[in-house]
Amino acid sequence: MSKSVRVLMVCLGNICRSPTAHAVFQQRAASAGLQTQVQVDSAGTGDYHIGAAPDSRAISAGATRGYDLTGLRARQVRASDFEHFDLILAMDDNNLRDLQRQCPSAHQHKLHMFMNFAGSENRSVPDPYFNDAAAFQHVLDLAERAADGLLAHIRVNLLS
Numbered sequence: 001m002s003k004s005v006r007v008l009m010v011c012l013g014n015i016c017r018s019p020t021a022h023a024v025f026q027q028r029a030a031s032a033g034l035q036t037q038v039q040v041d042s043a044g045t046g047d048y049h050i051g052a053a054p055d056s057r058a059i060s061a062g063a064t065r066g067y068d069l070t071g072l073r074a075r076q077v078r079a080s081d082f083e084h085f086d087l088i089l090a091m092d093d094n095n096l097r098d099l100q101r102q103c104p105s106a107h108q109h110k111l112h113m114f115m116n117f118a119g120s121e122n123r124s125v126p127d128p129y130f131n132d133a134a135a136f137q138h139v140l141d142l143a144e145r146a147a148d149g150l151l152a153h154i155r156v157n158l159l160s
Helices: 017-031 056-064 093-102 105-110 133-157
Strands: 005-011 038-044 087-090 111-113
Touching: 005 017, 005 093, 005 133, 017 038, 017 056, 017 133, 056 133, 087 093, 087 105, 087 133, 093 111, 105 111
Parallel strands: 005 038, 005 087, 087 111
Antiparallel strands: none
16 A cells, blocks of 8 residues: 555634645645645634635635636634644644644644745744735735645655
8 A cells, every 4th residue: 555645724714824725735745746646725723713614815816827726615623633634734823822722742743834844034924814806815825836846745754
């Protein structure tokens, strides 16, 4: 049986950043022929938008680059996620702190900042919710960079 890796993208409400990162990384993994070995999901630390589709601006921004966010629905991080996922990636420091508070000590090693995989000076993916369409394009720029680095990390460290 081949190895598999499960990745959870996490932001606050799961309607902007984490679904964007989810869609970008899922497509990157599929393009690399790893769609059966790499599973991705997204969730929020807050319960504000459970069951909602991603923000329409995130859907539009994603569509301009060929990413489909329309089938995603917001959910909140569950206790079982800490055991189920191999990597749990926060979009910003507040999300990381929230995850660290909830996560059992045995799974703390799974928590990382998504942007750690981007190889850039950006530590966080800024929340575009209260901004214009350009902010959603910026989230895509960051997600694409981090997704590429994450995929390379997974290939070398988790699938080989």
